[in-house]
Amino acid sequence: MQILVLGAGKVGWNLTRELIEKGHDVTLVERDRDRYLTVEQEIERRIQYGDASELWVLERAGIEDAEMVIAVTGDDEDNILICQVAKEKYGVERIIARVNNPRNRQHFELLGITPLVSATDLILRLIEHEVPEYGLVHLLDLPEQQLEIIELLLSPHSKAAGRRVADLDIPDGSLLISILREGRGFVPGPATVLEPGDEVLAVLDPSIEEDLTAYFAEDGGADG
Amino acid sequence: MFVLIVGLGRVGSSVARAMLRDGHEVSCLDEDPESHARLEIELDRSWEDMGGQLTVGTALEIEALRTAGIERADAFVAATNGDNTNIVVSQIAKRRFDVPTVIARVLDPYRAEWYEAQGVHTICPTRAAIDMLEAEVRNAATRASAGAGSVEGAAAGEGGAGIGDA
Numbered sequence: 249m250q251i252l253v254l255g256a257g258k259v260g261w262n263l264t265r266e267l268i269e270k271g272h273d274v275t276l277v278e279r280d281r282d283r284y285l286t287v288e289q290e291i292e293r294r295i296q297y298g299d300a301s302e303l304w305v306l307e308r309a310g311i312e313d314a315e316m317v318i319a320v321t322g323d324d325e326d327n328i329l330i331c332q333v334a335k336e337k338y339g340v341e342r343i344i345a346r347v348n349n350p351r352n353r354q355h356f357e358l359l360g361i362t363p364l365v366s367a368t369d370l371i372l373r374l375i376e377h378e379v380p381e382y383g384l385v386h387l388l389d390l391p392e393q394q395l396e397i398i399e400l401l402l403s404p405h406s407k408a409a410g411r412r413v414a415d416l417d418i419p420d421g422s423l424l425i426s427i428l429r430e431g432r433g434f435v436p437g438p439a440t441v442l443e444p445g446d447e448v449l450a451v452l453d454p455s456i457e458e459d460l461t462a463y464f465a466e467d468g469g470a471d472g
Numbered sequence: 473m474f475v476l477i478v479g480l481g482r483v484g485s486s487v488a489r490a491m492l493r494d495g496h497e498v499s500c501l502d503e504d505p506e507s508h509a510r511l512e513i514e515l516d517r518s519w520e521d522m523g524g525q526l527t528v529g530t531a532l533e534i535e536a537l538r539t540a541g542i543e544r545a546d547a548f549v550a551a552t553n554g555d556n557t558n559i560v561v562s563q564i565a566k567r568r569f570d571v572p573t574v575i576a577r578v579l580d581p582y583r584a585e586w587y588e589a590q591g592v593h594t595i596c597p598t599r600a601a602i603d604m605l606e607a608e609v610r611n612a613a614t615r616a617s618a619g620a621g622s623v624e625g626a627a628a629g630e631g632g633a634g635i636g637d638a
Binding site for chain 1: 532533554556557559560563564567568580582583586590
């Protein structure tokens with residue numbers, strides 16, 4: 249695939265290296281001369297020097313033929329602009345933007361720029377995953393497709409504890425995809441019996457998240 | 473009219489003063505507290521005494537924009553020293569806060585032209601400078617070829633359109 253990566257910081261450089269290794273046709277653009285020269289020693293002609301928010305620089309880097317544009321500069325305004333022109337001016341089908349400051353996420357979303365990658369949010373997810381007291385972990389969010397994958401800790405008082413998967417009355421629009429038990433993960437069958445302490449992975453429509461959470465994580469008596 | 477100006481360089485601060493003198497209500501937003509001094513150039517009273525408002529904060533901070541009064545702004549001017557910041561914050565003013573008149577200062581002619589076509593009203597000082605310089609040089613060339621005999625006709629000393637702003 250023809251991929252344009254904008255910004256040769258730690259993220260951009262390592263990403264480019266990985267993508268080249270996977271056989272993609274990658275062009276990286278960096279506006280800092282010293283950084284450019286450092287990276288150029290390793291990847292040579294795959295990096296170009298210039299300000300990626302200048303249209304002619306993007307054109308020289310081949311944006312008109314790019315199948316994917318990845319904006320990972322350290323500047324959120326630049327990432328927004330690059331993705332906006334990539335999508336709306338050059339018709340690039342796949343864009344990925346890095347959000348440096350999580351408070352700027354709303355601006356990316358306002359201007360229709362998704363998907364977004366935010367290091368802060370990723371670390372928060374990991375913390376949620378490592379600290380089970382939260383009960384609910386978002387593993388994947390696809391808001392446009394109205395799908396998400398979440399991880400729930402099965403409470404000992406849940407209505408689901410001790411029941412077979414086939415007998416669960418979980419809300420329509422949700423599906424259990426795997427169970428993590430004592431450090432092992434497996435895909436449940438209809439006869440699998442859920443145990444308290446199980447970590448349950450489910451794919452669902454985000455609008456029914458509360459119902460599903462209530463079913464697994466809270467006391468069975470809470471809603472009768 | 474209530475005018476909100478983001479970015480108090482030479483352009484932003486001059487426009488702010490002019491609008492205040494015209495009798496409009498003016499609020500400014502800049503990340504540098506020192507920008508206050510630039511606002512008061514050639515004023516005999518303080519900016520606040522004259523009825524002006526200044527908020528210190530960055531352009532993309534929604535809270536700062538709110539404090540500066542974006543929700544009741546009739547006109548919004550983005551004149552920070554970053555083209556991309558101006559383009560992004562203008563779109564926020566327009567799409568999120570429905571400000572009726574939004575103007576972005578964009579130095580890069582190519583970005584200015586494309587965003588103008590997308591409905592973001594842009595002012596490009598570089599474009600203006602290019603056009604003026606081209607016109608001056610063409611005039612000089614015309615004078616030079618017309619008055620090939622008279623040497624002083626080629627002197628184009630009165631140019632100097634001081635637009636190179638940062």
